Amino acid sequence: MDQKRIIILEDEIIVALDIKEILEELGYACQVFHDFHLALQALDTFNPQLAICDINIGEGPSGIDFVKQALQLKPQLAIIYLTAFSDRKIVELAGKTHPVNYILKPWSDHQIRVSVEMAFDQIFSVAQQSQKLGDLTQSELKILELIAQNKKSKEIADILFISEKTVKNHRYHISKKLNLSTENNSLLAFALSHFGYKNEA
Known part of the structure; x- marks a missing residue:
C-alpha cells in the first residue's frame, strides 16, 4: 500500500x-x-x-x-x-x-x-x-450481493431458484476463497464492506 x-x-x-x-x-x-x-x-x-x-x-x-x-x-x-x-x-x-x-x-x-x-x-x-474477488464465479458474486442485503440462505435460494443446500455450499466456498472464518459473521462483514452500502436506502 x-x-x-x-x-x-x-x-x-x-x-x-x-x-x-x-x-x-x-x-x-x-x-x-x-x-x-x-x-x-x-x-x-x-x-x-x-x-x-x-x-x-x-x-x-x-x-x-x-x-x-x-x-x-x-x-x-x-x-x-x-x-x-x-x-x-x-x-x-x-x-x-x-x-x-x-x-x-x-x-x-x-x-x-x-x-x-x-x-x-x-x-x-x-x-x-x-x-480475491476475481476468483469468484458470477453466482458467488450474486450471492455476496444478496448476503449484503441481509438475505438468509433460504431467501437467496428462492431468489436464485436453487436449493438452500447449494447456497450454503456457495457460502462455504466463498469463505474459503476469501480466507474468511466460517465460524462468525466474517462473510456478512465482507459482503457489507464490498456491496452493502449501495443497497441501503
Whole structure:
C-alpha cells in the first residue's frame, strides 16, 4: 500500500489540528477540513483511504450525512467517527454506514493511534480480499450481493431458484476463497464492506 492518507472532518480547529499532529508524527498524510463540501472534493484530489469524521459538524449536514455521500463516491473508504454523544438514535444512524471504529471525546493520543492502526489493518485486509474477488464465479458474486442485503440462505435460494443446500455450499466456498472464518459473521462483514452500502436506502 502506498502512503496512508487520512482526511479529518471536524469543525473544532484545535481538535482537528491535534489529531493531524498525532497522525503525521506516525507517518500518515493528513488533510483537515471544516467544510462538508470541501471534504467531499478531497475524495478525488487527495484520495484518502480513511476519514475521521465528527458526527456533529455544526450547522447544516452532519458527519453522518458526509459519510453517506462519501461512500457513494468512494465505497471502500474506511470511517472512524468522533463523537461526544452516546445517544442511541445517533449511534444507530452512524452504525448503518459501517464505521470501523468510534473515538469518544475527550480522547487520548493512544486512542487515536490505536483506532487508526486498527482501521488500516482492516483496510489492508479488505484490499487483499478485494483482489480475491476475481476468483469468484458470477453466482458467488450474486450471492455476496444478496448476503449484503441481509438475505438468509433460504431467501437467496428462492431468489436464485436453487436449493438452500447449494447456497450454503456457495457460502462455504466463498469463505474459503476469501480466507474468511466460517465460524462468525466474517462473510456478512465482507459482503457489507464490498456491496452493502449501495443497497441501503
